[in-house]
Amino acid sequence: MGLDPLHLSSFRDDWMPQLQTAVSEVRATCTNQHGVLDKPAFVAGLGNRNIQDGYWEWDRKWDLLQNDLSKVFFAVECDGAAQALMVVDNSKYVCRHDDHSGSGLIYIEFVAVAPWNRGALVTDPTYGGLGKVLVGTAVSLSIEEEFAGRIGLHSLPQSEGFYTNGCGMTDFGPDAGKEGLNYFEMTETQATVFLGDE
Amino acid sequence: MTKRTMSLTLPAREMDALEQLSDQKGISKSAVIRQALRLYQSIDLRLESGDKLFFEDPTSKEKSEIFVL
Numbered sequence: 001m002g003l004d005p006l007h008l009s010s011f012r013d014d015w016m017p018q019l020q021t022a023v024s025e026v027r028a029t030c031t032n033q034h035g036v037l038d039k040p041a042f043v044a045g046l047g048n049r050n051i052q053d054g055y056w057e058w059d060r061k062w063d064l065l066q067n068d069l070s071k072v073f074f075a076v077e078c079d080g081a082a083q084a085l086m087v088v089d090n091s092k093y094v095c096r097h098d099d100h101s102g103s104g105l106i107y108i109e110f111v112a113v114a115p116w117n118r119g120a121l122v123t124d125p126t127y128g129g130l131g132k133v134l135v136g137t138a139v140s141l142s143i144e145e146e147f148a149g150r151i152g153l154h155s156l157p158q159s160e161g162f163y164t165n166g167c168g169m170t171d172f173g174p175d176a177g178k179e180g181l182n183y184f185e186m187t188e189t190q191a192t193v194f195l196g197d198e
Numbered sequence: 199m200t201k202r203t204m205s206l207t208l209p210a211r212e213m214d215a216l217e218q219l220s221d222q223k224g225i226s227k228s229a230v231i232r233q234a235l236r237l238y239q240s241i242d243l244r245l246e247s248g249d250k251l252f253f254e255d256p257t258s259k260e261k262s263e264i265f266v267l
Contacts, residue, residue: 001199068243069236091236103224104233146225 003062007075010082011058018115023054047158050120053112058085074137084130086111088138097185105150106142135167139191149191154181
């Protein structure tokens with residue numbers, strides 16, 4: 001729990017160059033001869049390569065939020081590098097699902113795996129299943145916080161299928177308050193099923 | 199995560215309030231206190247940055263400023 005200098009340097013020195021290169025490649029294919037960017041095509045292109053998070057600055061998030069009691073950071077570390085990162089909120093969000101309306105949950109603010117672990121970005125990802133590992137970590141924290149496994153999040157478009165089909169979460173559809181991102185929630189029952197499958 | 203333990207003495211009415219919140223929220227008294235601490239820190243940070251804290255009546259839209267120690 002928490003990020004250390006290894007995780008931060010891994011993000012800056014290993015993740016960022018690969019992500020920035022990939023974002024630049026997509027941008028180049030979506031920019032016309034007059035230098036005008038086709039924004040919808042650019043967003044779709046980022047999604048196709050699973051890099052819609054390419055502008056997330058994990059080191060800046062850590063600088064701003066490391067002392068905030070309501071934020072908890074996690075890193076999956078292996079082979080001397082950060083293989084995946086996540087930050088959750090443990091106090092500011094409540095359930096929307098009818099089964100637990102108004103009850104507390106763990107809200108996943110940001111979650112991402114290293115670029116070399118993304119099948120849409122590299123031919124042969126180094127590690128798989130890291131998304132589920134971190135979702136499982138959020139569920140475990142939810143149980144520890146007495147939220148009985150309930151979690152929630154807003155998904156990047158590229159990841160919606162993962163949360164619905166891979167994690168069994170309920171899709172509440174676009175949330176106008178979060179730039180139209182779809183909101184997902186895992187109920188206590190869904191959390192039990194999820195942990196049973198892991 | 200490293201944890202440390204403290205004992206807490208409360209006046210009866212505050213303990214009653216804590217127990218009521220615990221029952222209402224369906225979480226332990228310790229969890230209520232931890233949530234309260236997070237909320238207090240969050241509010242304190244915003245106030246220190248110059249923000250103000252208000253409640254708003256949903257019907258009249260009237261705002262009441264909240265002052266925090």
